[in-house]
Amino acid sequence: MKIIVTGGCGYTGTVLTQELIKLGHRVIVIDTQWFGNHLKKSNRLNIIKKDIRNLEDKIFDKVDTVVHLANIANDPSAILNPNLSWEINVLGTKKIVEQAIKKKVKHFIFASSGSVYGVKKEKKVTEDLSCVPISVYNKTKMISEKVLLSYSNKIKIHCIRPATVCGFSPRMRLDVSVNMFTYQALKNKRITVFGGKQIRPNINIQDLVKVYIHFIKNPKIKTGSYNAGFENLKILDIANLVKQKIPCKIDIIKKNNDPRSYRQDSGKLLRTGFKPSSSVKKAISDIKNKYENNKIIFDEKCNTVKWMKKIGLSRG
Numbered sequence: 001m002k003i004i005v006t007g008g009c010g011y012t013g014t015v016l017t018q019e020l021i022k023l024g025h026r027v028i029v030i031d032t033q034w035f036g037n038h039l040k041k042s043n044r045l046n047i048i049k050k051d052i053r054n055l056e057d058k059i060f061d062k063v064d065t066v067v068h069l070a071n072i073a074n075d076p077s078a079i080l081n082p083n084l085s086w087e088i089n090v091l092g093t094k095k096i097v098e099q100a101i102k103k104k105v106k107h108f109i110f111a112s113s114g115s116v117y118g119v120k121k122e123k124k125v126t127e128d129l130s131c132v133p134i135s136v137y138n139k140t141k142m143i144s145e146k147v148l149l150s151y152s153n154k155i156k157i158h159c160i161r162p163a164t165v166c167g168f169s170p171r172m173r174l175d176v177s178v179n180m181f182t183y184q185a186l187k188n189k190r191i192t193v194f195g196g197k198q199i200r201p202n203i204n205i206q207d208l209v210k211v212y213i214h215f216i217k218n219p220k221i222k223t224g225s226y227n228a229g230f231e232n233l234k235i236l237d238i239a240n241l242v243k244q245k246i247p248c249k250i251d252i253i254k255k256n257n258d259p260r261s262y263r264q265d266s267g268k269l270l271r272t273g274f275k276p277s278s279s280v281k282k283a284i285s286d287i288k289n290k291y292e293n294n295k296i297i298f299d300e301k302c303n304t305v306k307w308m309k310k311i312g313l314s315r316g
């Protein structure tokens with residue numbers, strides 16, 4: 001198949017693209033490369049360093065599927081420049097789905113976010129519950145889903161709502177909870193937890209890549225939104241899982257500026273035939289192994305918001 005991966009140089013996109021190439025697909029990556037490019041060269045891979053807002057229609061020629069990951073990709077980064085976030089995450093998404101439709105692409109898969117639910121007390125947060133997004137980032141994801149689904153009579157739409165992703169990628173992110181705690185334990189032998197009682201769903205990056213491939217392989221799965229998260233854990237429990245593998249001290253700071261707390265239920269995804277095979281524990285071990293073998297380059301790019309400020313993407 002010929003597949004476009006927007007954001008293919010990012011944390012998830014790098015692992016997904018390499019896997020698609022291994023499976024024999026031809027991949028076109030479209031990425032501004034804000035965090036560099038760690039993709040290995042391949043004659044089945046074409047990397048286009050461009051903004052999704054300025055693409056020529058011909059890029060979509062004979063493409064079977066678009067996997068759309070290119071967004072301002074977390075809460076603190078989206079708030080740096082809300083106008084830019086709305087332009088990229090929503091208007092950019094609208095533009096490329098229209099280009100895909102114009103070029104008769106049949107299938108569009110969007111990386112939404114599990115955070116669209118906001119704060120939820122329910123034990124099972126399924127796709128039937130309301131979205132009450134509490135940040136610019138969450139709002140852009142919810143609106144993009146609505147915009148995309150409004151085109152579902154013209155192109156197959158699947159919106160994936162990933163939990164917080166964890167595990168190793170050549171474009172490493174250390175601003176996501178499991179990865180951040182693992183790195184703190186390895187480097188400082190101390191983990192700092194803010195609050196600790198908030199519950200967050202998690203997904204190993206290997207499982208998330210499998211989710212995208214599951215949808216690519218099964219375009220007939222019913223149009224709509226799908227949760228993708230398999231371990232709902234308190235932040236403090238995540239710190240303790242890290243401590244089991246990497247001896248360290250846990251410092252708890254009561255003040256917590258991030259009230260998001262929710263559990264995801266991914267029964268709808270499981271009923272499509274998807275089976276997860278990895279875990280948070282595996283993510284911690286993988287990062288530990290890479291660290292001990294000097295395979296992780298820890299630099300400022302690993303913290304999305306700090307790096308985006310540095311390269312001038314904040315407002316004014």
Ligand SMILES: NC(=O)c1ccc[n+]([C@@H]2O[C@H](COP(=O)([O-])OP(=O)(O)OC[C@H]3O[C@@H](n4cnc5c(N)ncnc54)[C@H](O)[C@@H]3O)[C@@H](O)[C@H]2O)c1
Binds near residue numbers: 010033071111113173
């Ligand atoms: N990592 C997570 O925990 C998580 C959880 C839920 C949803 N998501 C979503 O999954 C997607 C991928 O996330 P990630 O963690 O790989 O983030 P990332 O920031 O590592 O990757 C995003 C990539 O998109 C590129 N990009 C951003 N704006 C662009 C534009 N206008 N044009 C072209 N390229 C652009 C960036 O250069 C980057 O390489 C995002 O949409 C994110 O919102 C991520």
